[in-house]
Amino acid sequence: MHSWSAPDIPSLPGQGLTVHLHDTAAGALTPTRGAEEPATLYVCGITPYDATHLGHANTYVGFDLLLRAWRDAGRRVTYVQNVTDVDDPLLERADETDVHWRELAQSQTDLFRSDMETLRVVPPDHYVGVVEAMDLVVAAVERMLADGTAYRVPVPEGAGGDDPELGDVYADLSADPLFGTGAGLDPDEMVKVFAENGGDPDRPGKRHALDPLLWRRTRHGEPDWDGRSLGRGRAGWHIECSCIAGKFLGQLIEVQGGGRDLVFPHHEMSESHLRVLRNVPAPVMVHSHGGMVAYDGEKMSKSLGNLVLVSRLVDGGADPMAVRLALLGHHYRSDWEYTDADLGAAAERLATWRRATSATAGPAAEPVLEQVREALARDLDAPAALAAVDAWAARALAHDAEQVDGAPELVRRTVDALLGVAL
Ligand SMILES: Nc1ncnc2c1ncn2[C@@H]1O[C@H](COS(=O)(=O)NC(=O)[C@@H](N)CS)[C@@H](O)[C@H]1O
Ligand SMILES: [Zn+2]
Numbered sequence: 001m002h003s004w005s006a007p008d009i010p011s012l013p014g015q016g017l018t019v020h021l022h023d024t025a026a027g028a029l030t031p032t033r034g035a036e037e038p039a040t041l042y043v044c045g046i047t048p049y050d051a052t053h054l055g056h057a058n059t060y061v062g063f064d065l066l067l068r069a070w071r072d073a074g075r076r077v078t079y080v081q082n083v084t085d086v087d088d089p090l091l092e093r094a095d096e097t098d099v100h101w102r103e104l105a106q107s108q109t110d111l112f113r114s115d116m117e118t119l120r121v122v123p124p125d126h127y128v129g130v131v132e133a134m135d136l137v138v139a140a141v142e143r144m145l146a147d148g149t150a151y152r153v154p155v156p157e158g159a160g161g162d163d164p165e166l167g168d169v170y171a172d173l174s175a176d177p178l179f180g181t182g183a184g185l186d187p188d189e190m191v192k193v194f195a196e197n198g199g200d201p202d203r204p205g206k207r208h209a210l211d212p213l214l215w216r217r218t219r220h221g222e223p224d225w226d227g228r229s230l231g232r233g234r235a236g237w238h239i240e241c242s243c244i245a246g247k248f249l250g251q252l253i254e255v256q257g258g259g260r261d262l263v264f265p266h267h268e269m270s271e272s273h274l275r276v277l278r279n280v281p282a283p284v285m286v287h288s289h290g291g292m293v294a295y296d297g298e299k300m301s302k303s304l305g306n307l308v309l310v311s312r313l314v315d316g317g318a319d320p321m322a323v324r325l326a327l328l329g330h331h332y333r334s335d336w337e338y339t340d341a342d343l344g345a346a347a348e349r350l351a352t353w354r355r356a357t358s359a360t361a362g363p364a365a366e367p368v369l370e371q372v373r374e375a376l377a378r379d380l381d382a383p384a385a386l387a388a389v390d391a392w393a394a395r396a397l398a399h400d401a402e403q404v405d406g407a408p409e410l411v412r413r414t415v416d417a418l419l420g421v422a423l
Contacts, residue, residue, distance in 0.1 A: 062332030
């Protein structure tokens with residue numbers, strides 16, 4: 001699947017610092033690797049409907065900072081993102097809105113791509129839909145059945161499909177002694193959160209309540225794919241990301257990223273499947289999660305319908321760079337409530353920065369570059385980076401500092417390359 005066109009990233013003098021990121025599993029700041037190591041990043045992509053709300057955008061702009069900081073630090077990055085272009089919630093939404101699920105997925109993925117371009121988010125090197133990756137999932141699930149780390153559960157009576165005795169396939173989590181060590185939840189909480197996020201802890205025939213679905217056999221009226229020895233059906237949610245990340249990122253996923261709502265069950269399960277398939281204890285080095293964006297007092301989400309869409313803001317006249325700055329004004333890991341005032345304040349900041357960098361001379365810019373680099377290296381502290389640029393702009397507009405030729409141009413390049421904001 002094609003991704004989207006990449007924004008220019010201007011070069012900067014010198015080189016960025018080693019990026020430290022908060023690791024959800026360790027609960028601590030963790031250094032990512034040095035310039036000599038190729039960087040591998042997996043960020044879970046959208047389930048394509050109601051795209052692109054500010055919650056989605058908050059997450060992808062957040063990891064865009066990581067990608068930009070890594071490149072500034074001289075690292076070669078391989079970035080992979082999936083699209084969950086078939087899944088229960090997508091099929092439900094397609095039914096509700098009487099749109100064919102393929103059409104819904106296609107149009108919403110197109111809208112997402114154009115929103116990412118509008119926000120100047122650097123595209124992934126591999127943008128992969130689960131539909132096009134179905135064979136990867138079939139091969140992985142056949143392996144797990146052969147290794148005894150997965151098992152079949154009979155399909156409910158009358159669910160439809162050929163040879164129902166083949167059954168759905170579940171992962172046997174007891175094959176992974178490290179399961180659950182990432183999320184920091186006790187067993188009861190895990191069962192509760194699992195059930196709230198598409199899990200089926202009470203399904204008869206399962207060995208353990210938390211065992212996740214790997215392969216769902218054909219059901220009446222649902223799309224299905226050739227599962228070879230599994231029988232026709234479709235991929236489970238978590239194994240999809242294990243397979244797509246595993247295929248393109250080789251032995252180590254340096255950063256597995258997403259919003260905090262993916263910590264459990266999704267990222268815990270995806271990593272568990274990779275441990276079992278690869279027989280390694282730590283397929284993921286840093287577990288990185290962004291905060292939740294709310295609106296009208298509730299987490300912005302499809303089901304609640306309290307969505308603020310990037311495209312609607314921009315169609316309404318908002319400068320995309322003001323939208324991006326509104327997001328950058330909040331630390332990527334913080335939960336926050338979007339208000340229209342956020343956009344207003346960001347538009348003002350944008351106008352101030354544009355005014356301050358329109359001159360040919362201004363206060364020295366090297367300190368700003370250094371402060372922005374330090375801020376991003378410290379767990380992508382965008383608010384601190386914005387404050388450093390604010391301070392420079394105030395001095396530039398007050399004309400109370402030495403006037404260095406070309407300084408405004410270096411500030412423009414710094415803000416563009418590291419924050420993705422075109423002035
Ligand atoms: N309100 C929100 N605030 C911040 N991030 C959000 C919000 N809602 C969703 N996200 C993030 O946006 C990304 C896409 O979410 S999604 O469309 O529901 N799709 C999925 O979670 C799956 N396709 C991942 S494989 C995820 O990383 C999710 O954590
Ligand atoms: Zn995922």
